[in-house]
Amino acid sequence: MSILDYFLFLAVLSIWGILVVNVVLTIAGYVNYLQKVRRPEPQLPVKVPFVSIMVPAHNEGIVIVKTLQSLLNFDYPKDRYEIIIINDNSAELLAEVQSLYPHRNLKVINTDKTNGGKGKSNALNIGLKQARGSLISIYDADNTPQRTALRYLVAELMSDQRLAAVIGKFRTRNKNASILTRFINIETLSFQWMAQAGREKLFKLCTIPGTNYVIRRDILEKIGGWDVKALAEDTEISFRVYRMGYRIRFQPLAVTWEQEPQTLDVWFHQRTRWVKGNIYVILKNARLLFTKTGRPIRFDLLYFLSIYFLLMTSLILSDSMFVLSVAGIAHSDLVGFSNILWLMAIITFVISTFVTITTEKGEMTIANLMIIVFMYLVYSQMWLAVAAHGMVGYVREQVFHQQAKWYKTKRYQ
Incomplete structure (x- = not known):
């Protein structure tokens, strides 16, 4: 075999290795799902804890009223929770809601040029200082959680x-808006919440998402709140929780619906922020990979390293070899073999992904089956471009000592 054949073989091996890991997580997640749906619903204790729900809101006038109405409509005891909006440029609409619900525990913290506009972590730290609850719950400004969501989260915790925290499930509210939101809907079901369930089953490991979770206040204060340098503040704080010896649990009964990017430009910028944020977390914790302290987060560290470095390199190499072979510029004796494996990978991806959406009412359709096939051919390549762009951007920021900027995701009516 030529040196190109060796590189192609390693690339295909890496891609298949990560695919197999995802299939195993899917199977474990499905088993976890079947076990959880058979369990009785978690019940609140006799002494119901007071919860501070914090919502960071930067230019969220389009969606904030609907979100607040959902939060005020929780079936959690009304005198046992407060809502804190860390507000930046949404004041008029918030004032309108406050006038409609004057008897509720609704507090608005208005930031200024000194302490505002510095990202989600900073906003949450500001809100934490004025929160009264022994438990802290976080919701993004585009969320419409189900009435039972908070009750399920707190009861489980x-x-x-x-348990330091309990996380819920989030669904795509605007899934029919575009082909992109259809992709995201499948991605959310398969690679976010089902993967959470699989990691919980195999490794007792869950990662806090950016929304729809509850965490103990004393633990938050013990670890010093949210890292203001972290664009992926949810992953970063999850790692610190595990390093302290606490656990995080996934409760799929707690559901929120959130708005997702409807255009490629908005999606690209949002996902680039995710990539930069996760690279920051990986590098911050990489030294713990084979230490006793890092044992609870070892799988996630290896998984993130594989996704952002090994898989990205393998996909670029594999795609390049395919293009060069078709163009007649380069030849590899393994191209035919790799094409067979590529076809098998598509079939494996489609079957395992389709299995995950069978858990959701109304998702098991022929249209979604076609979307999944299209996702492998198109959406995975889009993610490859995002990963490469995010990595280059992160390196550039480090070289030129630039502060990473928080990209504000565009909202829709």
Whole structure:
């Protein structure tokens, strides 16, 4: 074999290795799902804890009223939770809501040029200082959680003192807006919440998402709040929680619906922020990879390293070899073999992904099956471009000592 054949073989091996890991996570997640749906619903304790719900809101006038109405409509005891909006440029609409619900525990913190406009972590730290609850719950400004969401999260958390946080499931509210939101809907079901369930089953490991979760206030204060340098503040704080010896649990009964990017430009910028944020978290914790302290987060560190470095390199190499071979510029004896594996990978991806959406009512359709096939051919390549762009951007920021900027995701009516 030529040196190109060796590189192509390693690339295909890497791609298949990561694909197999995802299939295993899917199977474990599905088993976890079947077990959880058979369990009785978690019940609140007799002494219901007071919860501070914090919502960072920067230019969220389009969506904030609907979100607040959902939060005010929780079936959690009304006198046992407050809502804190860390507000930046949404004042008029918030004032309108406050006038409609004057008897509720609704507080608005208005930031200024000194302490505002510095990203989500900074906003959450500001809100934490004025929060009264022993438990803190976070919702993004585009969320419409189900009435039962907070009750399920708190009940699950209070059932086990070893738990630092409980996370819920989020669904795509605007999934029919465009082909992109159809992609995101499948991605959310398969590669976010089902993967969470699989990691919980195999490794007792869950990552806090950016929304729809509850966490103990004393643990937050013990670890010093949110890292203001982290664009992926949810992953970063999850790692610190695990390093302290606490656990995070996934409760799929707690559901929120959120608005997703409808255009490629908005999606690209949002996902680039995710990539930069996760690279920051990886590098911050990489030294712990094979230490006792890093043992609880070892799988995630290896997984992120594989996704952002090994898989990206393998996909670029594999795609390049395919293009060069078709153009007649380069030849590899393994191209035919790799094409067979590529076809098998598509079939494996489609079947495993389709299995995950069977857990959701109305998602098991022929149209979604076609979307999944299209995702492998198109959406994965889009993610490759995002990963490469995010990595280059992160390196550039480090070289020129630039502060990473928080990209504000565009909202829609």
